[in-house]
Amino acid sequence: MLTIGGLNQGIVLDHIKAGGAMKIYTYLNLDGLDNSVAIIKNARSNKMGKKDIIKIEGKLNDIDLNILGALDHKITINIIENGVIIEKRNPTLPERVDNILKCKNPRCITSVEPSLVHTFKLTDKANGTYRCIYCEQSFDRR
Amino acid sequence: MRHIISPTDLTVSELTDLLNLAEKIIQNPKKYSEVCRGKKLATLFYEPSTRTRLSFEAAMLNLGGNILGFSSADTSSAAKGESVADTIRVISSYADICAMRHPKEGAPYVASLYSSIPVINAGDGGHNHPTQTFTDLLTIKNLKGRLDHLTVGFCGDLKFGRTVHSLIYALSRYSSIKFVLISPEELRIPTYIKKELLEANDIPFEEVRVLEKAIPKLDILYMTRVQRERFFNEEDYIRLKDTYILNSRKMSLAKEDMLVLHPLPRVNEIATEVDDDPRAVYFKQAEYGVYVRMALIMKLLEVDLC
Numbered sequence: 001m002l003t004i005g006g007l008n009q010g011i012v013l014d015h016i017k018a019g020g021a022m023k024i025y026t027y028l029n030l031d032g033l034d035n036s037v038a039i040i041k042n043a044r045s046n047k048m049g050k051k052d053i054i055k056i057e058g059k060l061n062d063i064d065l066n067i068l069g070a071l072d073h074k075i076t077i078n079i080i081e082n083g084v085i086i087e088k089r090n091p092t093l094p095e096r097v098d099n100i101l102k103c104k105n106p107r108c109i110t111s112v113e114p115s116l117v118h119t120f121k122l123t124d125k126a127n128g129t130y131r132c133i134y135c136e137q138s139f140d141r142r
Numbered sequence: 143m144r145h146i147i148s149p150t151d152l153t154v155s156e157l158t159d160l161l162n163l164a165e166k167i168i169q170n171p172k173k174y175s176e177v178c179r180g181k182k183l184a185t186l187f188y189e190p191s192t193r194t195r196l197s198f199e200a201a202m203l204n205l206g207g208n209i210l211g212f213s214s215a216d217t218s219s220a221a222k223g224e225s226v227a228d229t230i231r232v233i234s235s236y237a238d239i240c241a242m243r244h245p246k247e248g249a250p251y252v253a254s255l256y257s258s259i260p261v262i263n264a265g266d267g268g269h270n271h272p273t274q275t276f277t278d279l280l281t282i283k284n285l286k287g288r289l290d291h292l293t294v295g296f297c298g299d300l301k302f303g304r305t306v307h308s309l310i311y312a313l314s315r316y317s318s319i320k321f322v323l324i325s326p327e328e329l330r331i332p333t334y335i336k337k338e339l340l341e342a343n344d345i346p347f348e349e350v351r352v353l354e355k356a357i358p359k360l361d362i363l364y365m366t367r368v369q370r371e372r373f374f375n376e377e378d379y380i381r382l383k384d385t386y387i388l389n390s391r392k393m394s395l396a397k398e399d400m401l402v403l404h405p406l407p408r409v410n411e412i413a414t415e416v417d418d419d420p421r422a423v424y425f426k427q428a429e430y431g432v433y434v435r436m437a438l439i440m441k442l443l444e445v446d447l448c
Contacts, residue, residue, distance in 0.1 A: 107267045109246040113225055116252065124338065134248025135269055138334070 010035070010057040012078040013068070018042055020072055021052035027071055027100060028063055030056065067100045069093040070120065070139070073128045095122050101130060101139045108135035144442055145254035145261040149275035149308045154315050157279065164280050164430070164437035171204065174436065177445045178207035184237035185211035186229070186253075187264070188220055188244045193406060193428060194264050194273070198241045201435035205445075210237060215245075227256040234258040239443055241273075242266075260442040268304050273438065274405055275308040277431040282362060284430065285401055285423055290316040295356055297324040298366035298386050298411060300331040305405040306366060307335060314345055321347040322356045326382045329368065353385060357396045363388070365404045365424075367411045389413040393421065403427055 016024055021039045030037050036057040045051040056063070068075050069091035079087040101120045103110045110116050110132070120130040120139055130139040146152070152160060167174050183202035187195050190213065199209045220229065226244070230253040233240055240257070242250045243264040250263035250270075265271040283289050294313060296306050300323055310331070313319050321340070323331050330349060340347050350356045357363065368386045370379050388402065393416055404412060404424040416422050439445075 105247065107245075107247045107269075109226065109244070109248040109252055109266075112246055113227075113252070115225065132248070134251055135267075136247075 006083065007055055007057050007080045008083050009059065010055065010080050011060055011063070011065075012080060013054040013056075014051070014076040014078060015045070015048060016052035016054065016075055017072055018048070018050035018052055021054055024052075024054060024068070024071060024075075027067060028065075030054075030063075033060075033062075035060070065091060066094050067097055069128070070097045070101060070122075070130055093122050093125060093128055096120070097130065103132040103135065103137060104140065105132065105135050105137040108132060108137065110134060143258075143260055145250075145257070145263075146272050146438065146442070147251045147254055147261070147263045148270050149272040149312045150315075151272065157276070157312075160276065160434070160437050160441055161280050161283050163440065164433045165284060167433050167436050168284065168430075171433075174205055174440070176206040177440060178202060178205035178443065181205075181207040181239070181443060181445075182237040183207055183209050183211075183439065184233050184240040184259075185209060185213070185264075186233065186240055186242040186244075187211065187213045188215040188242075188249070190214055191243055191265065193431070194243060194271075195241075197428070197431045198262075198264060198273075198435055200432050201439055204432065205436055205439060207238075207439075211240075226252045229253075230257045230261070239439060262438065262442070265304075268302060271304055271308060273431070273435055274305050275312050276434045276438065277427060278305070278309050278364070278403060278405070279312060280430045280434045281403060281423060281427040282401065285426070286361065286399075289313065291318040292316075292361045293320045293322060293359055294362040294364065295322040295324055295360040296331075296364045296366070297353055297356075297388075298368045299329045300325040300366070301329045303366045306331070306364065309364065310335065311339060314339055314343060319345065321345065322360060323347060323349045324351070324353050324356050324386075325349070326351060326368070326378070326385075328378070351385070353388070354392055354395060357392055357400075360396065360400050363396070363400060363402050365402060365408075365411055367409050387411055387413060388416055390415050390419070393419055396421065 038055040040053040042050045043053055077089050078085045097120050098117050102118050119133045121133055123129050123131045185195050185198055202209050226249050234257050239260045241262045241264040242253055244266050247267040247269035250266050254261040263270055263272055300306050400421055402422045
């Protein structure tokens with residue numbers, strides 16, 4: 001089995017739906033960071049069968065973890081300091097996200113007016129459904 | 143200041159007030175013929191529409207007001223690339239109220255964010271068309287006498303028909319409504335409407351394929367067109383197309399007081415022989431569209447009768 005060393009300080013995003021890590025990486029703008037980032041795909045999981053994991057090393061003041069709820073609310077966020085997990089939580093579902101999710105409906109007004117802010121609102125908390133405020137199309141996480 | 147973007151922007155109580163006002167206008171249109179004198183309605187139609195635009199214009203003229211606007215994107219600044227936000231900012235200084243039709247979903251909502259006059263959504267793509275829904279509700283209320291305790295059948299293209307979706311949402315707010323959804327497999331109502339609206343609120347509904355079987359139990363039959371291009375193969379279209387054509391023989395199976403509604407334009411889904419049946423109210427429905435728009439303009443302009 002592939003092993004990647006533990007972190008002394010940083011964040012581990014665990015229980016990412018298998019195949020979803022690259023999207024999370026993109027949405028969190030991790031490519032813009034100078035920190036070490038490890039993406040583990042298709043790791044074995046008792047709970048999920050397969051899962052993805054992202055490990056980000058170092059101090060992370062510039063990452064907006066709130067948007068994770070809109071992307072995959074089953075992710076576990078582990079905050080690591082001095083080699084131990086000091087906080088373990090699932091992301092909360094933000095009521096509204098601006099310019100994170102993009103509406104993919106080709107009939108939406110956002111498809112022809114690039115200056116509009118892409119805004120999604122949480123419409124079904126139980127299922128984590130977000131809908132575009134303009135066309136009301138739900139965000140497809142696939 | 144209020145905007146009307148979605149059919150459910152009005153509460154049930156506000157809707158009742160609107161329909162009551164429309165019924166008063168039907169009874170005595172002369173009384174309202176000057177109430178909007180000096181007011182201007184801008185009709186901003188980014189795509190062609192005959193009935194909706196003309197009924198908005200007729201409504202404002204009937205109220206003694208004036209109209210201005212454009213009837214296609216080619217004849218507006220949209221052709222030069224102007225945004226909806228900029229257009230409405232300018233139009234706000236020319237008119238007192240506006241009705242907007244746009245091929246892109248959400249455009250009237252964008253307009254409402256930047257407008258200083260009331261914006262009425264006159265249809266945005268396959269999304270919302272609230273004044274059609276108000277028209278449908280006025281037709282049912284005026285001719286049936288109620289909006290509750292009804293078994294309402296929707297027939298034809300239930301997958302893509304925005305008028306169907308909006309009316310289902312609007313009627314779901316009234317008590318003891320049952321829906322009978324009559325369509326081919328390919329054109330069934332979207333799953334999210336079934337799950338998020340009907341099942342979530344315990345609203346009874348059934349899905350059937352054959353109109354003849356459903357029609358005897360209906361109080362209202364809302365017809366829509368089944369378009370050839372919606373089918374995956376020609377064979378299915380040919381097999382099913384006649385199933386969804388309403389004719390006198392099928393009408394003979396219906397209740398004596400069932401009403402047939404259709405948002406128009408009708409192509410061949412209702413045989414012309416049905417037009418003379420007193421239960422066929424789709425042309426009356428188009429007429430009611432003017433009255434309900436008159437009432438809506440009055441409400442949004444906060445016009446009071448002295």
